[in-house]
Amino acid sequence: MNLLLLFVPVSLVLEYVVHAPPLWVFITSTLAVVPLADWLRKATEHVAHHAGPTIGGLLNVTFGNLAELIIAIFVLIEGQQAVVKAQITGSLIGNALLGLGLAIVVGSFGRHKQTFSRENAGQLSGMLFLLVVALLLPAFFDYTERLPGFTPSDAAERARLNDALSLGVAVVLIAVYLLNLVYTLVTHRDVFALDGGEEMHGRPWPLARALAVLVGGTALIALESEMLSGALEATSSTLGLSPFFLGIIVLAVVGNFAEYLGATYFARKGQIGLAVSIAVGATVQVALLTAPLLVLISHLLGKPMNLIFTSPLELVAIVAVALIVTAVTKDGETTWFEGVMLIAVYILLAIAFYFVTPHEAPDHRTGAVLAPPAVTQRA
Template identity: 75%
Template sequence: MWMNVLLGFIPISLLLEYVFHSPPLWVFVTATIAIIPLADWLRKATEQVAARAGQTIGGLLNVTFGNLAELIIAIFVLIGGNSTVVKAQITGSIIGNALLGLGLAILIGSLGRSDQRFSRQNAGQLNSMLFLVVIALVLPALFDYTEQLPGFAAASSAARTNLDEHLSLGVAIVLILVYALNLVYTLVTHRDAFALEGEDEGHSGPLWPLWKAMAVLVGGTALIALESEMLSGALEATSTTLGLSPFFLGIIVLAVVGNFAEYIAGSYFARQGKIGLAINIAVGATIQVALFTAPLLVILSYLIGKPMNLVFSSPLELVAIVAVALTVTTVTKDGEATWFEGVLLLAVYLLLALSFYFVTPGAEEGQTPAPAAVVQMLRPLS
C-alpha cells in the first residue's frame, strides 16, 4: 500500500517543475521518490508476463525492465553532457545490484531459515560472467594509462582521448555480442541445465490480462522517462545545494533509484523461497548493466553527439568492480546462502558507499587515471 501512496509524488513533481518552478532540490527529491513506485509497478507487470513464460525467462524480464528505468535516467543525464555521472551510475548499478540487492535478498529470504540452496552450476555461470565484467571494465583504464607511458604514440591528450573512444566502441560491440550469445546459451541450447527449481510452479496470485500487463509496462516506462528528464535537469544544482559531488549522486542515489525494481523483486522471491530466482535477478542485473546497458550507452552517446568512453578513471570505481566479482563468487560458490552472508554483502556495499561519500566534490573530474594513481601511491614503497 505504501508504494501506491508514493505514486502521489508523480503529480507533485510535475507541479513543482512545470507550474511552480520550484528550486531544483525539491524537483530532484520528488522525481526520485516518484520513480520508486513506478519501478515497482514495472516489476509487477513483468512478473505477470513471466508467469506465462516460466521463472528463467521471467528472471530475465525482471532484470531487463528493472534496468530500463536506469537506462532512461542515464540517457537523459548523458544528453546533459554528464558522462562522468553516467559512468558513476554504471558502477553504482553494478555494486548496488550485486551487493545491496543480493545482500537484501539473502538476508530477507533467510530469516527463519537455517539456509537456502540454489544451483551451483547456475551460480558458476553467473560468476564467470562477472569476471568478464571485471576484464572488460578494467582494460580500457589500463589502455589509457599505457598510452601515457614514454615511447607510445598518443603523446597528446586529444590523441589519447580519440584512442580511448575507439577502443570503447570496440569493447562495447564485443560485450553486446557476448551478452546475446549468453542468452542463447542459457535460454536455448542449454536451457535444461540452467532451468530453475520450481520452473513449472503456477503463479501464486491472480493473473492480469496480458493487455493490462503490457499497458502498465508502456505507461510506467513513459512516466519514468518524464521523471528522469526532470531529475537529470536538477542534478547539478542539487549536488551544489547539498554539498555533494554529482559523482556521489550518480554512483549511489541514481543507481539505487534506477534499480529499485530489482531490489524489490529479488527480496520478494527470496522470501518465497525462490533464492535461485533472486540470485538470477540480482547478479543477472549486474551482468546486464555491464555487458549490455553500458555498451549500449557508449553507442548511443555517439549517435547523440556526446561521446562517452569506458575509461573509469577513479581507482575507487575499479576497486569496487573487482570487489563485486570476488565477494559474490565467494558467497555463492557453495550453492548455499545464510543470513550472515547477506550481512557480509551489505557490509561491503556500505564500506564502498562510505568511500564514495567522502570523495571531495569535483575531485573525480580530471583526476589521474586509476592505474597511474595506483602506481603513484606505491612508488614511495619501492
C-alpha cells in the first residue's frame, strides 16, 4: 500500500510540470488516492484512541468515507451531477457486495464457517431497507409526476418539486444517521459492542502526529481529487467509457478501497463481525450521510443535485444490495460460498453498467433535452 504513495508526486509532476495527457493524470491521481485514504483511516483510528470509545467510534464512522466525499465534491464542482449519483450507487454496491464478499471469502480460508452477532446484523439489515425506501422514493415520485394528469405543465416546476423532495429526504436521512450514532454508541453500546474489539497496529501515535496526518492526508486527497475530476471527461472519451461507468465502478472503488482492506484484514483474523460492520456500515453511511450531504453541498455550490436515480439498473442494484446482504447475514454466520455469491452479483451489475449507453435526458433545471455524450460503450 505504501508503495502506491509514489503516485502522489508522480501525478503532481504529470499535471503541473509535464502537462501530460488527461488519461495519465487520471490514472496516477486515482492510484494516489488509494494509499492516502488508507492513511486517513489509520490517522482517524489513532485520534479515536486518544478520544475514548464513544467519541472514537463517532470519529471512525464519520470520517470513514471522507475520501469519497472529497472526490464527489470536486466532481460536483465540474458540474457532473450524474457521475456523482453513479458514484453513490457504486459505493453502495461496492461496499456491500464487493467489499463484504472479499472479506468473507478471504476470512473463510481454513475455516468451515464464521459467526457474528445476529443483533448487529439485524440492525444493519433494517438500515439497508430504510435506504432502499429513501432512495427509491424520489425516483417513483418523479415518475408519478410525469404520468398524464399528474405532470406539472412547467418543467421547471417539476424540477423544483424534485429538489424540494430530495432536500427533505436528505434532512431526514441525516437525522436518522445521527440518531443511529446515539443508539449504537451511547444508549445500546453494550448490545452492539464487537467481540475482540478492533486491534491497532503497533503503538498508538501521539495525538499531534495523528492530527497532522489527518489534516495533511485530507489536503492531499483534495488536491488529487481536483486533478482526477478535471481529467474525468477527457479520460472517458479516450478510453471509450462513459463518465457514468467511471463513476459507478472506478471512482466508487477508489473512494472506498480502505474499507475493503479493513474488512478483509479483520475477517482474515477471525473477526468477521467487525468485517461485516465495516462493509455494511460503510454502505449505510453512504446512504444516510454521504449522499444527503452531497445534496446539501450541491445547492451551496450552485450545482444542485437531487436524489433521483433515473436509471432502472441503479434502482435494481440498490434493491439487490438490501436483499442479498440480508439473506447472507440474517443467520449470523457466513461461509466462503456466500462471499462468492456477493462478488458474483457485483460482477453481474458491473457488466450491465459497462454496456449502458448514455442516452438523451431532460436537463435538471429546464427540462430541455440534452444531447448524449459522444461515447459509445459497446464491446
